[in-house]
Amino acid sequence: xxxxxxxxxxxxxxxxxxxxxxxxxxxxxxxxxxxxxxxxxxxxxxxxxxxxxxxxxxxxxxxxxxxxxxxxxxxxxxxxxxxxxxxxxxxxxxxxxxxxxxxxxxxxxxxxxxxxxxxxxxxxxxxxxxxxxxxxxxxxxxxxxxxxxxxxxxxxxxxxxxxxxxxxxxxxxxxxxxxxxxxxxxxxxxxxxxxxxxxxxxxxxxxxxxxxxxxxxxxxxxxxxxxxxxxxxxxxxx
Amino acid sequence: xxxxxxxxxxxxxxxxxxxxxxxxxxxxxxxxxxxxxxxxxxxxxxxxxxxxxxxxxxxxxxxxxxxxxxxxxxxxxxxxxxxxxxxxxxxxxxxxxxxxxxxxxxxxxxxxxxxxxxxxxxxxxxxxxxxxxxxxxxxxxxxxxxxxxxxxxxxxxxxxxxxxxxxxxxxxxxxxxxxxxxxxxxxxxxxxxxxxxxxxxxxxxxxxxxxxxxxxxxxxxxxxxxxxxxxxxxxxxxxxxxxxxxxxxxxxxxxxxxxxxxxxxxxxxxxxxxx
Numbered sequence: 001x002x003x004x005x006x007x008x009x010x011x012x013x014x015x016x017x018x019x020x021x022x023x024x025x026x027x028x029x030x031x032x033x034x035x036x037x038x039x040x041x042x043x044x045x046x047x048x049x050x051x052x053x054x055x056x057x058x059x060x061x062x063x064x065x066x067x068x069x070x071x072x073x074x075x076x077x078x079x080x081x082x083x084x085x086x087x088x089x090x091x092x093x094x095x096x097x098x099x100x101x102x103x104x105x106x107x108x109x110x111x112x113x114x115x116x117x118x119x120x121x122x123x124x125x126x127x128x129x130x131x132x133x134x135x136x137x138x139x140x141x142x143x144x145x146x147x148x149x150x151x152x153x154x155x156x157x158x159x160x161x162x163x164x165x166x167x168x169x170x171x172x173x174x175x176x177x178x179x180x181x182x183x184x185x186x187x188x189x190x191x192x193x194x195x196x197x198x199x200x201x202x203x204x205x206x207x208x209x210x211x212x213x214x215x216x217x218x219x220x221x222x223x224x225x226x227x228x229x230x231x232x233x234x235x236x237x238x
Numbered sequence: 239x240x241x242x243x244x245x246x247x248x249x250x251x252x253x254x255x256x257x258x259x260x261x262x263x264x265x266x267x268x269x270x271x272x273x274x275x276x277x278x279x280x281x282x283x284x285x286x287x288x289x290x291x292x293x294x295x296x297x298x299x300x301x302x303x304x305x306x307x308x309x310x311x312x313x314x315x316x317x318x319x320x321x322x323x324x325x326x327x328x329x330x331x332x333x334x335x336x337x338x339x340x341x342x343x344x345x346x347x348x349x350x351x352x353x354x355x356x357x358x359x360x361x362x363x364x365x366x367x368x369x370x371x372x373x374x375x376x377x378x379x380x381x382x383x384x385x386x387x388x389x390x391x392x393x394x395x396x397x398x399x400x401x402x403x404x405x406x407x408x409x410x411x412x413x414x415x416x417x418x419x420x421x422x423x424x425x426x427x428x429x430x431x432x433x434x435x436x437x438x439x440x441x442x443x444x445x446x447x448x449x450x451x452x453x454x455x456x457x458x459x460x461x462x463x464x465x466x467x468x469x470x471x472x473x474x475x476x477x478x479x480x481x482x483x484x485x486x487x488x489x490x491x492x493x494x495x496x497x498x499x500x501x502x503x504x505x506x507x508x509x510x511x512x513x
Binding site: 002003004005006009074075076077078079080081082215216 | 468469472496497498499505506508509510511512
């Protein structure tokens with residue numbers, strides 16, 4: 001893209017992008033660390049994840065302020081306007097991702113020392129791996145303005161949803177087997193739900209990248225494999 | 239820029255991109271294959287443009303792109319320039335305004351014009367507004383009074399000046415003078431109102447009043463406005479034409495021009511990446 005006649009306008013837009021990239025980096029690390037802490041039952045690491053969220057909130061506020069100031073000062077048009085609006089949207093998605101990773105950290109603190117079916121924890125870990133690659137790829141797609149990479153993430157979220165549905169069933173089975181598992185399994189279920197929601201936010205970001213590049217919203221219906229809203233379990237009355 | 243070959247004669251230009259929002263009332267002015275030369279210098283190249291009836295059409299582009307030249311062609315204001323030659327046609331209803339035997343005075347009555355700097359005549363407010371009627375030989379006081387009030391009300395000026403209609407127009411503020419010129423422009427009840435940078439000499443409040451007025455006049459009149467203020471074009475117009483080097487690059491729905499233009503030159507211009 002040719003540079004603006006007013007060079008400081010370019011600097012402002014570049015500043016927004018850099019701040020988004022910093023937020024993305026923090027969010028990626030939070031998700032990775034939160035999952036690792038859950039798998040290893042590492043209380044110190046879980047606490048560190050909880051503490052990281054402040055920086056993310058701070059950055060989001062700054063991005064919003066700068067974006068509003070840019071709109072007021074420059075009256076951006078076309079691609080520039082989309083750039084500013086996209087920064088606001090993506091910052092708010094990443095901020096939510098941070099909240100969810102933080103929640104996983106808090107739950108790790110809550111369940112430390114309880115019974116733990118390692119198999120299910122690894123299931124959450126596998127979901128988290130998928131979502132981490134979605135998050136990384138969608139942030140790369142944003143940086144490069146790569147429409148195909150963004151659409152790829154958008155479609156990949158289906159696999160995460162499917163995995164979540166099977167985890168949900170598995171956790172229900174554990175809970176029915178022994179009521180003593182309920183506390184731990186519920187926490188784990190929320191962790192899995194958090195990861196699944198993070199996946200949804202990566203698809204939001206993918207949609208924003210589409211809007212940024214093409215100038216029109218992504219209208220097609222996204223494939224959905226999260227069936228848990230329709231799950232129903234018969235109580236066996238044991 | 240997409241064109242950069244050395245010999246101007248071998249340059250190829252992309253055709254104009256159109257995505258015009260059509261008016262239900264049809265076309266007010268149909269510009270067809272219009273070319274214009276000042277001596278040997280060609281200032282307009284093959285312009286094809288349908289100005290939609292009852293809507294606001296904005297012309298934007300860098301200085302010297304031909305937008306004012308094109309606007310002035312619409313009421314043959316360029317006629318007096320030496321060595322001017324044209325080719326192509328501009329159709330209003332079924333007649334060509336550059337056709338043989340056209341009554342230019344009658345044509346200009348159908349095309350009111352407002353200029354960059356307010357240009358009231360050195361006479362009273364009242365006499366300014368009814369001037370076009372007096373030129374037509376209308377002297378009946380009741381008609382003049384009625385027209386004066388109607389035009390001043392349409393120009394959102396009546397309440398400010400109704401008690402001093404006999405005072406000189408030159409004592410008004412710049413914004414009032416410009417609205418007075420609009421009132422004078424619509425006193426003869428034209429079909430089209432041509433505006434050449436109507437707000438460039440006005441302060442923001444007077445500008446806002448003119449923009450408000452454009453929104454009120456729209457529907458009743460077809461308005462063509464040339465402006466350097468892109469936000470203004472985005473606010474007031476339905477369709478926008480972007481011109482560059484005497485060519486119409488892109489002509490279409492204003493929302494699209496300013497949010498997602500189809501041509502890179504338009505994008506560069508509206509986002510401030512030009513030159």
